[in-house]
Amino acid sequence: MRLRYHGAWLAGGWLLVLLVVYLSLTPQPPAPLTFENADKFEHALAYGTLAFWFCQIYRTAGARVALALALAGLGIGLEYVQGWTGYRSYDVLDMLANGTGVLLGWLLALTPLGRLLEWFEGAWDV
Numbered sequence: 001m002r003l004r005y006h007g008a009w010l011a012g013g014w015l016l017v018l019l020v021v022y023l024s025l026t027p028q029p030p031a032p033l034t035f036e037n038a039d040k041f042e043h044a045l046a047y048g049t050l051a052f053w054f055c056q057i058y059r060t061a062g063a064r065v066a067l068a069l070a071l072a073g074l075g076i077g078l079e080y081v082q083g084w085t086g087y088r089s090y091d092v093l094d095m096l097a098n099g100t101g102v103l104l105g106w107l108l109a110l111t112p113l114g115r116l117l118e119w120f121e122g123a124w125d126v
Contacts, residue, residue, distance in 0.1 A: 003057060004121050013053045017074070020046050024078040027087045043094050044101035047071055051105025056117045064106060071102045 003009055023029045023046070033042060054067050075098030083090025108114065 043097035047101030048105035055109030
């Protein structure tokens, strides 16, 4: 079933992608969490959010595999770009955290929460 507001949900997802790219490449990203290795958690949370969001829009197995590969590629590519900037650093563990987030987001989309956008659309019906 295609979401009624497919275009709006897709635009929201792309805004999230742009936010991740910006936060990955800005010289001084905000650090809302300050515990040890908090950045790994933030990476997993960011990529998990992206995967969860887009898995609600693209529901076939093939589309989700393509999505997971694209998000993993984004995470890997941004790590390389960070290393080239001179003000950010390349970290293989960040890549691993990104991939872990993608997997967790995909798995979360398989639960009843994976119909959250659909629920929002239904809640707007009057």
